[in-house]
Amino acid sequence: METDLKRTPIASLHETLGARMVGFGGWWMPVQYQGIIPEHHAVRNAAGLFDISHMGEVFVSGPKAEHFLKSLLTNDVTRLGIGDGQYTLMLNEAGGVIDDLLCYRLEPNRYLLVVNASMIDEDVAWLRAHVSPDVEIDDQSHAWAGFALQGPHSAAIAHKLLGPDQALPARNTIASLDLPESRVLLARTGYTGEDGFEWFCPAQQAAFWWEKLLAVGASEGLVPCGLGCRDTLRLEVGYPLNGSDLSPDRTPLDAGLGFFVKLEKGPFIGSAKLTQQRTQGTEVRLMGLIMEGKTPPPRSHYPIFHEGVAVSETTSGSLSPTMGIGIAMAYLPINLAQPGTRLELDVRGKRFPAIVSKRPMYKASPDSKP
Numbered sequence: 001m002e003t004d005l006k007r008t009p010i011a012s013l014h015e016t017l018g019a020r021m022v023g024f025g026g027w028w029m030p031v032q033y034q035g036i037i038p039e040h041h042a043v044r045n046a047a048g049l050f051d052i053s054h055m056g057e058v059f060v061s062g063p064k065a066e067h068f069l070k071s072l073l074t075n076d077v078t079r080l081g082i083g084d085g086q087y088t089l090m091l092n093e094a095g096g097v098i099d100d101l102l103c104y105r106l107e108p109n110r111y112l113l114v115v116n117a118s119m120i121d122e123d124v125a126w127l128r129a130h131v132s133p134d135v136e137i138d139d140q141s142h143a144w145a146g147f148a149l150q151g152p153h154s155a156a157i158a159h160k161l162l163g164p165d166q167a168l169p170a171r172n173t174i175a176s177l178d179l180p181e182s183r184v185l186l187a188r189t190g191y192t193g194e195d196g197f198e199w200f201c202p203a204q205q206a207a208f209w210w211e212k213l214l215a216v217g218a219s220e221g222l223v224p225c226g227l228g229c230r231d232t233l234r235l236e237v238g239y240p241l242n243g244s245d246l247s248p249d250r251t252p253l254d255a256g257l258g259f260f261v262k263l264e265k266g267p268f269i270g271s272a273k274l275t276q277q278r279t280q281g282t283e284v285r286l287m288g289l290i291m292e293g294k295t296p297p298p299r300s301h302y303p304i305f306h307e308g309v310a311v312s313e314t315t316s317g318s319l320s321p322t323m324g325i326g327i328a329m330a331y332l333p334i335n336l337a338q339p340g341t342r343l344e345l346d347v348r349g350k351r352f353p354a355i356v357s358k359r360p361m362y363k364a365s366p367d368s369k370p
Contacts, residue, residue, distance in 0.1 A: 046221030238359025
């Protein structure tokens with residue numbers, strides 16, 4: 001089965017480090033090294049390094065690039081200065097989510113879209129299906145490697161690597177660095193709820209930078225991390241996962257992502273449905289769930305009950321290593337999507353109590369806002 005999966009440029013390094021490898025979104029990826037829980041705590045308390053080379057890098061350029069992206073994405077790219085980035089979503093005609101992504105403005109008429117690994121081909125096809133003659137779509141995903149350096153010690157590690165005089169990008173910005181070894185793009189966003197950076201480099205330089213980052217960061221507690229703790233970290237802070245918490249039949253407003261929807265900018269694909277929802281309200285809302293007492297950890301697709309009646313199912317779920325309890329997310333009917341509402345989760349045929357919570361369920365550091 002492994003032979004049918006794509007490999008990142010450093011897949012062999014993961015195997016050498018003893019990582020447990022799994023298939024994820026068509027890629028052969030590390031799910032853990034020393035273990036999900038110790039890796040999770042390392043990111044919350046020091047720093048962790050993730051291989052995100054499976055994610056896509058799509059460059060959009062041309063004199064009409066801004067107008068093009070404005071017509072396809074929920075956020076407002078006209079607000080981006082050079083070097084700025086924003087979280088945004090690409091929708092279908094019915095307002096459902098095709099993908100959530102990060103959009104960075106590299107130059108006046110050139111943007112970088114960082115898209116989910118399993119959606120690269122679909123995203124590029126959607127972009128090209130709507131492109132105008134004055135816009136170029138350049139999928140360079142194969143040419144780039146990416147690493148996510150996450151945790152409260154990440155800035156100290158970046159300074160050790162780049163030198164104390166190197167200015168680091170501010171939150172939600174990106175910088176192009178011409179280093180002796182290669183040019184890299186250094187962004188400061190993240191998917192863990194902690195401060196951190198994304199390090200994009202040429203694929204042929206991936207092994208060099210991975211080993212360099214781990215060596216430089218060792219004294220700061222940096223450890224390699226896998227997909228397992230990436231999922232528990234993002235779930236604690238309520239970040240949705242496309243394909244689980246986000247889907248083509250749910251809108252960003254259903255998902256509680258209205259902050260990233262700028263209807264005032266004018267029409268874009270899917271905006272008609274969102275305009276209707278803004279006026280009439282949504283029927284469901286993606287909420288957090290916190291288990292009560294000692295219970296088995298929830299997973300996705302576990303049934304949810306209210307007063308004995310099935311009302312929904314979980315979209316994501318796990319044990320929270322930081323909080324020490326089970327947590328989940330689910331689309332709940334609006335009348336139940338109120339913090340403090342008591343529900344029950346069916347875990348392998350037995351029901352356990354849970355309380356509806358706002359997202360995030362865990363409050364990360366002040367510098368960790370999406």
